[in-house]
Amino acid sequence: MKRRDFLTKSAAASGVLFASLEVLAQQPASGNVVIERANSGKPHAGKVLAAIQPHSDDIPLFAAGTVAKLIKEGYTGHLIRVTNDDMGDALELGTRGTVGQHVLGNERDNQAVAKALGLQRVFDLNYSNHKMSGVSQMELQCRLIFLFRLLKVDTVICYDPWARYEENPDHYVTAHCVEAACWMAGREHDYPEQLAAGLELHAVKEKYYFSRDLTTIATNRIVDIKDTLDQKIASNIANVAKGPAGHRGSRLKAELAARNLQLPLLGNDDQTADREYIREFVLRRDREIGQRYGLEYAEEFHYIGPSSSYLDEYVKKNAVPLKK
Ligand SMILES: [Zn+2]
Numbered sequence: 105m106k107r108r109d110f111l112t113k114s115a116a117a118s119g120v121l122f123a124s125l126e127v128l129a130q131q132p133a134s135g136n137v138v139i140e141r142a143n144s145g146k147p148h149a150g151k152v153l154a155a156i157q158p159h160s161d162d163i164p165l166f167a168a169g170t171v172a173k174l175i176k177e178g179y180t181g182h183l184i185r186v187t188n189d190d191m192g193d194a195l196e197l198g199t200r201g202t203v204g205q206h207v208l209g210n211e212r213d214n215q216a217v218a219k220a221l222g223l224q225r226v227f228d229l230n231y232s233n234h235k236m237s238g239v240s241q242m243e244l245q246c247r248l249i250f251l252f253r254l255l256k257v258d259t260v261i262c263y264d265p266w267a268r269y270e271e272n273p274d275h276y277v278t279a280h281c282v283e284a285a286c287w288m289a290g291r292e293h294d295y296p297e298q299l300a301a302g303l304e305l306h307a308v309k310e311k312y313y314f315s316r317d318l319t320t321i322a323t324n325r326i327v328d329i330k331d332t333l334d335q336k337i338a339s340n341i342a343n344v345a346k347g348p349a350g351h352r353g354s355r356l357k358a359e360l361a362a363r364n365l366q367l368p369l370l371g372n373d374d375q376t377a378d379r380e381y382i383r384e385f386v387l388r389r390d391r392e393i394g395q396r397y398g399l400e401y402a403e404e405f406h407y408i409g410p411s412s413s414y415l416d417e418y419v420k421k422n423a424v425p426l427k428k
Contacts, residue, residue, distance in 0.1 A: 138407070139397055140327045146178030152255055153181040154308075155223060156248075156262040156282055158236065158274035159189050160214040161347035164339040166314040167261050168221055169329025169390065170403050172339075174259070175222040176332060182225045182255055183218040186244070186278045191233035192346040201345075206233075209345030216342035220335055227251060237273035241281050248285035249295055253303040260286060264313035264406050268320040279313070286311065311408040318393070318404055325407035329390065330400050333383075336390075340382045353381025 155171045157163045163171060163183070175181045189210030194201020196209065211228065218226045229247060231239050251257070263270070265279035288294040290307025299305070315321040329336060340349035354374035360366055369384055370377040387401060394402040 136324050137397075138325055139399070139402075140325060142173065142328060142331045143177045148174060149178035151179050151258045153179040153259045153261065154184055154252070154255065154257040155181060155221070156184045156186070156260055156278065158186045158263070158272070158278045159192065159233070159346070160185060160210045160217060161340075161343045161349070162263070162275070163221075163261065164217055164336070164343055164349070165347065165386070166316070167312065167403055167405075168217075168336040168339040169332045169401065170312060170327040170405070171221050171223070171261060172332035172335035173327065173329060179259070181221070181223040182227065182257075183214070183221075183223040184227045184229065184248075184251060185214050186229045186231055187233045187236065187274055188228065188230045189214075189233050189346065194345055195350060195352075196344045206345065213343050213345050217339045220338040220342050222335075225255075231274075234272070234274060236277040239277065241277065241284075244277075244281040245285045245288065246295060248281055249289045250298055250303070252285060252289040252308055253298060253306045256304075256306050257289075257308050259310040259312070260308050261312040261314070264315045264321045266321070266406075267313075267315035267317065269317055270315070270320075275316075283311070309410045313406040313408070314403065315406075318389075321404075321406045323404050323406060325405040326393065326397050326399070327403045327405065328394075328399050328401075329403055333387075333401055336387070337379055337382050340386055341378050349378075349382050349386045351378055353377035353379070356381060 153171070153174050155163045155167070171181060188207050190203045190207045192206040192210050194205040194209050201209070214228065215226055218224075229244070231244075260282055262282045263275045263279040265276065265283045267276075267279075270276050286308035290305050292299065292305060312325065312327075313321065340347070341351075344350040351374070353370055354377040357366070357370045357374070357377040360370075369380050371380060390401040390403060393404045394400050
């Protein structure tokens with residue numbers, strides 16, 4: 105495995121940035137795309153990840169393999185769900201369900217998603233589903249800034265705020281608020297009352313942005329999720345109330361049996377049917393991304409990391425002890 109050094113930064117109180125060196129398993133691919141492979145040990149120990157999703161199935165579908173990988177490599181992670189999924193489905197009931205059933209089913213599923221991915225705390229912000237184009241973005245930014253400071257979030261995984269042709273306002277409103285909150289959380293004049301209450305400034309330095317339509321983001325990071333595929337499948341099985349995964353495999357198996365048919369892929373029991381249905385149909389996108397880069401399964405992102413500063417590099421190279 106080819107490795108390269110990777111610069112990360114931490115902000116000193118003076119505002120001058122000092123670089124520290126970490127060695128991570130990252131491999132430049134074609135152009136400016138970097139392939140992020142599994143790292144041995146816990147290179148991310150001490151860092152905090154926030155997986156942020158408007159709905160209970162967004163992270164499971166598009167980024168669960170990467171979330172589980174980063175947790176496995178040492179991150180402490182938390183799950184923030186922005187809506188209450190009240191316009192979702194109640195698929196496990198076999199009907200469309202009521203608004204109240206959607207809320208309850210997806211709340212339960214979201215907790216199960218966190219458990220499947222090893223995320224510690226869950227925050228449900230409880231905005232109405234499909235209605236986020238009407239919420240106060242200032243309010244949501246303020247709530248996210250509070251959480252980033254409280255949890256000391258270093259890295260976020262969320263929808264790409266600049267992806268095009270995204271039809272769901274919950275996705276793009278959440279993404280834009282996350283992006284704004286990431287840097288404002290490090291600014292002392294933004295919500296100083298939070299600092300007076302005991303929180304500390306804490307800007308978010310790393311972002312993994314995903315999109316439903318991969319042709320609309322500036323892809324520069326491919327994450328190999330081979331080692332966390334089982335957790336990704338488990339997080340998708342957890343979404344039984346909505347989405348394209350959950351128990352669809354076992355339902356298809358039952359429907360086929362009623363017509364005297366079977367798919368060998370789905371095996372002989374419901375658990376196998378749910379798992380293999382997701383592997384074949386839901387993870388088809390991950391398989392196709394992987395094939396483009398010589399991997400089995402992969403997730404695709406626009407990644408923004410800590411930016412290097414000329415001032416930082418200059419001080420590091422040229423600073424000498426003060427003569428007294
Ligand atoms: Zn969604």
